[in-house]
Amino acid sequence: MVMALGPVGQIHISVSDLDRSIPFYRDVLGIPFLFRVPGQPMAFFQSGDVRLYLGQPESPRFQSNVLLYFTVDDIAAEYDRLTAAGVTIDEPPHVVHRDEASELWMAFLTDPDGQNLAIMQNRLTPRAGA
CATH class of the missing domain: 3.10.180.10 (2,3-Dihydroxybiphenyl 1,2-Dioxygenase, domain 1)
Incomplete structure (x- = not known):
């Protein structure tokens, strides 16, 4: 069966404090840190082929669980x-x-x-x- 969509490229993880979450994912879990977006509550990590996006959602609609x-x-x-x-x-x-x-x-x-x-x-x- 051919997949209609490509594989998962990115997963959003809602965080309340990016300064607290970056060291946890980078230093404790050991996931390679890619970059933090200047002036925005957004940070990105590379977990195999999937990018993890840590951020504070702009609205409850985008709150992830x-x-x-x-x-x-x-x-x-x-x-x-x-x-x-x-x-x-x-x-x-x-x-x-x-x-x-x-x-x-x-x-x-x-x-x-x-x-x-x-x-x-x-x-x-x-x-x-x-």
Whole structure:
């Protein structure tokens, strides 16, 4: 099936204090910072192929309530790193799905504005007796 639209290029995340949110996304989460728009409450980050736009919406119509899932290579190590940085993890790493080939692990946290975020890792299922 051919997709009518292209892939997601940008996601808006509503923030109340850009000066507080930029260090969280850049320094704590480690997402590459692109730029801040001078004179506007707007900052941009690059998360893989998707750009994250942090901003204070001009009207309630554009207020976002998102749940972002970030992939990680080692969920236990990332959990340890985030908790050491003072991030409260609402739900520690746990399996949310398992099949013959893999397990999907997730942990849930919030940003300074209470936006829901998750880290996730897909692990190959160990073979019985291997």
